[in-house]
Every structure is written in structure tokens, then in C-alpha cells.
Amino acid sequence: MQIRSLRFQDIKTHFPIKTMLIIIGVWLVLALGNFLSIEYGVYLGVDLFFPFSVLYPSEFLWQGFIFSFLFGVAGVYCWDKVERFSLLQVLLCCILLVFLGNMMQGSFDNAFLKPFYWKGQQYYSDAIKVTDAADFLRTFEEKQDTFLLHTKTHPPFVVLIHYYLLQISGGSIVFLSLVFTGFAMLIFPIMMRIWQNFDFPALQIKKLLLLLAIVPSVNIYTLVSLDGLILVSVALALWAVSEVYKVGKVSLFSIILTVLSIVISNSLSFSGLFVIAFLGILALVQLWKRDARFAWLGGISLTISILVFLGYYYIGGYNHWEVFRAASASENRYGFMLFSIPHIYFATRLQDIAEIMMFLSLPFITLWFDRKYRASFLEDSFTKTVAYSAIFVLLLMFSTGAYGTGETARACLFIVPFIFILVRKIPAITFTIVYFLCVMQTLIMQTVGNFFW
16 A cells, blocks of 8 residues: 555554554653652662653754655655565665765764764774784783773774774765665665565565665665674574574575674674674474474584684784673673662663663554554464574573663664564554554654664
């Protein structure tokens, strides 16, 4: 169904408005409770605008309003033409929608350059100080506490990527931005291939690609951020799993994808442990079902990946384990939050989950809370096993106290592909409504807010 054909009566009939209003009501109650706790001096570790961890007012530049209009028009046009478009045309639409969404910040500088240099707290600020890459890697552990906040809580390869790209381009932030953007945009063809391997209908894949491009988390945080790179690297593991499912055996290609996923994600962030844990849980579940393929996939890939990190140590002098321990200690100075600051532990766990849900969009998560519509797209048992294994691992990470400062819409962007493989079958008119409402939410968020971390 086309968006231009929608009527309010269609929304009332084919979308659970009441459920969404209840969700909004619960959100407002929680936000009010958080506000009152701040007013009365009860610190819960949660920011003022629950569940948003980072939210600043937009500069409201007039150019931004033009791009807001163009985003809305492009969003409607791409959806209404989706049945006629080829997959390549839909992929180009996805890139266009993400570009227009970020340009709602009002300028190319705001959208593509400031995330690197603004506030002087990003990896770029440490990268421009590097004079010897080999020495930086070798001495990173001993100098870890002297680096900026983001650098000292991540592996050194993030700074080195910035360093080498700046070296190649003569210090050009524009080049840095283009490389990050280009790599992050690979998420769309990768997800296309994953859905194809899981036997999703062609039209459903095209619609899902458009929805993926306009959900707030992907539209806001994919470009020019480390988390866009992590999103792609984690998605490689999901691609590998889908390949094994499709061909019925562990292939060399699936092993290469998995090794790349483990090595790249863990070289960029300690959250890369998610990939290893996910593969482990999936292997155990499938072994219970007498399917050893994923145990072989995970075991072989992990062994090769460990050899890579041993190479980091013996050749580059970099100890990944010790750097991880130091980063973990710096973020958990008071020990395990559940025992040391339990009220903050529970409040921030709630914020972590709520922020992911908010940035998936209110209309999208509404379907999950409505019994009628939830049942319509939780169909295939294997994709459910894959998705639930990933969600279980993420919740397990939350239970350890990880992501104590929130920012999970960005830092846990990698969970989005696993959620999207569950969306197999939604009634066409309901899908159109969800997409349209999601376009509206993202348009509002990108126009009035700045979510730079």
C-alpha cells in the first residue's frame, strides 16, 4: 500500500494505536519520575531527558528545515515506488535517506565533520598527536590513563584507523568522514544478503531495507561514527550464520566472514565480545537440537581469531587482555554496580533497554507489545533462535553493569540487525503505517535534536 493512499481510518483499523499510547504514557511517567528524582537530589545515574542519554537542542538552521522536507518527501516517494524499484535502486534510496536524515542538522559540517572534532574529546583529537604508530600500539597499555575518555576505554586500533586515514589524505577530515560513511553503508547490502539467505520474499526485503534506513538508531548513528563500523563488523557474523543456514554446511566463506567479524569488532571495541558470546550461545542451542554446524563455525573461527590477537602481542607488543581490564576498571571504579550502587544499577539498566527501544522507533516497538501483531512476524524457528540468542547475550552484558552511562542506541547499534531478522511477515497496510510513523519520528528527532555524544 502507498503512503499517499493512507487514511486516518486505516491507522485506527490496522495499527494498535491504543498500545502505542500506553507505551508513551509509561515513558512519560518514567521520565517524570526521573525528573523528580533529579529535582529532589536523588541521583539515579540517568540523564534529564529519560531515556535519552545524549540530547542537545538543534541549531535550527534554515537549511536543516529544507533537508527535513526533502527527507519526508524522499521517504514517502521511495516507499510508494518500492514495488517498481530494483534492489539496487532501493539500496541507493537507503543511502539517500541516511544522508538526508543527517543533513537535517543544517550543514555538512554539523552532519559529517563535527562528530570527529567537536568538544576535542574524540579519537581524532588523540590521532593527530600520534607520531609513531608502532610505538603508539606498543606503549598504549602503559599510557592508557593519559588518553582522552573514548580512547582509553577502547582498543588502540580505533585511533590508528584515524591516524592512517589522516596520513593518507594529508589530514583531511572530509576524507575520514567519507571512508567511515562508505564502510557503514555496507550494512544495507549485507542485510539484503542476510534476508535473502533466510528466504525472505523479495518485496519484504526491499521494504525492510527502507525501514532499516529510517529507524532513528540507524539514521542518526550510522554515519561518521565508530558504531557504524562496529554495526557492519558484527553483521558479518550474522551473514556467516545465514550462509551456513542457506547452504547447509560450514563453508570457507562463512569462516572468513566470522573471523573478520570477531577480529574487526574486537579490535574496534570491547563490546566485540558480544560476537563471541553470541556464537557460543547459538552453538549450544543448536547442539541441543543435534546440530553441530555452528559449534564448528564458532570453534574454528575463534581459534583463528585468537591467533590474530596473539600476533598483536608478539609482533606489535599489544596486550589486548590487559588493556581490556584497565578499560573495564576505569568504567567500574566502585566495583560491581549491583552491590556498590544498586539504585543506579537498576535505573541505568532500565534506561539502557528503554533507549534502544526508543531509537528503534515507537511504532516499531508497539508491534512487539501488541499480541495480535507480535504473532504476525515471529514465524521461523531458526531466525528466532538466532535473534533471541543475540538479545539474550545483550541482556547478559547489561546485567554485568556494562553501559553504565547509557548511550545504548549508539553503542549497541549492532543489535539492530538481529531484531530485524524477526520481521518476516507484517500485513502490508500495517507495514506502511509503521514506516510512515517511523519517518515522522525520525524527522522530528533529527530536526529538533542533536544526539552527538
